[in-house]
Amino acid sequence: MDYKDYYKILGVEKNATTDQIKKAYRKLARQYHPDVNPNDAAAEQKFKEANEANEVLSDPEKRQKYDQLGADYARYQQGGGGRASQAGGFDWSQYAQGGGNPFGGGGSFGGSFGGEGGEDFSDFFSSIFGGMGGASGGGGRASRPGAGSDYQAELELSLDEAYHGGPRTITVNGKNLRITIQPGIADGQTIRLRDQGGPGRNGGPNGSLYITFHILPDARYVRTGDDLTQDVPVPLYRMLLGGEQTVDTLGGPVKIKIKPETVNGSRVRLRGKGFPVYREADKHGDLYLRLNVQLPSNLTTQEKDLLHQLAQLRPEE
Structure with missing residues (x-):
């Protein structure tokens, strides 16, 4: 049977740490999970392979045994793929459950794959680690306790x-x-x-x-870490003359003071009015308000007359 490169399956180096292995496995599990890829045989197979690789590489004892086997696999190939006497005296019984050659062929594996934690391990896995079904186990489960699938x-x-x-x-x-x-x-x-x-x-x-x-994206806010940025339209008259304005925030309405002759696009910082800090709900980031002039529309005749008067008082330079 073919040798399985579990490191290649997970896309990690042979010196990968436990955390790197877990991270790689979780990424593949999310990508190929049957719930995400219904009726996709190829994705299901990749999901099974990732589970099997994680089963070995996340277990220090299994990983050590697998690494030793990998180091000796080249000797096995150079020996023509035969048994111990043909492979330079190497004793495969230290790896193969039941004393057989894990690379010399084998029976079929009839395990099942299911969403409730059922495992489907290959003949390669079963020959090396045994007890999980396959050529040496006849489809039986491992006698040793094992953790369920994530x-x-x-x-x-x-x-x-x-x-x-x-x-x-x-x-x-x-x-x-x-x-x-x-x-x-x-x-x-x-x-x-x-x-x-x-x-x-x-x-x-x-x-x-x-x-x-x-x-999901929100049309009102831009989130950066625990800080929020919000555009606030302010009437022209209030930007020029100053005054109070009520701003709706995620935590409720807040009153702010607009200074006279505020420049369009000015930013106002409201400390502690941003997003709550995760697992520290009594702490919050900041809320930054970007004040934008809201020009009046549907002007009345009187308003237009007043604007003409203002234009005459402040001619263009």
């Missing part, structure tokens, strides 16, 4: 929902799950819910659920 989900939120947080119900693999969103969640942020993934094997722990949030 699930991936995505959730869209409006800017208001991200600002206020609160309870939401999401459906993952047919199961309704109620979660509480912390105020200040960021676009692209991923949270982990332990024990909400696939069920563990033989008493092992359940997997985790990773939820990635996508914040």
Whole structure:
């Protein structure tokens, strides 16, 4: 059977850290998850391969055994792909469960793939690590406890929902799950819910659920970290003469003072009126207001006369 390069499958280097492996796996799992790619056999296969690679490389014991096998694989190829006597005296029984050659062919693997944490491991995996079905296991599960698969989900939120947080119900693999969103969640942020993934094997722990949030664009605000920028139209007369104006913010209406002869496009900073800091809801970023002149329309005859008088008092230079 063919050798599987788990590092290549995940797209990481052989010296990748555990965190790098996890990050690469989560990216592929989100990309190829069956919920995202229904009835796509190619995507399902890539999802299975990513799961299998993660199963090995995220487990220090399995990874060490796999790395040693990889180092000796070249010797096996140079030996013509034969058994121990043909491969320079190398004893494949230290790798293959049941003493067989993991590269010398093998039976079929009939495992199942399912959204509730079912694993579908290849003959290659089963020959090396055994107990997960395949040539040596006859389709049986591992006798050792194993963690369940991690699930991936995505959730869209409006800017208001991200600002206020609160309870939401999401459906993952047919199961309704109620979660509480912390105020200040960021676009692209991923949270982990332990024990909400696939069920563990033989008493092992359940997997985790990773939820990635996508914040929808808002026509009123531009968000930069925990700061917000908002355009505020101000009547011409108030920009010239000054006065108070009420501004609607995500936290409620706020009154601001407009200085006389305010220049169009001026910025006003409101400290602590921006987005809540994640998991520190008592802290907020700042809100920046960009004051834009709102020209009057549908002028009356009297208003036009007054503007003509003003134009005569201030002739063009």
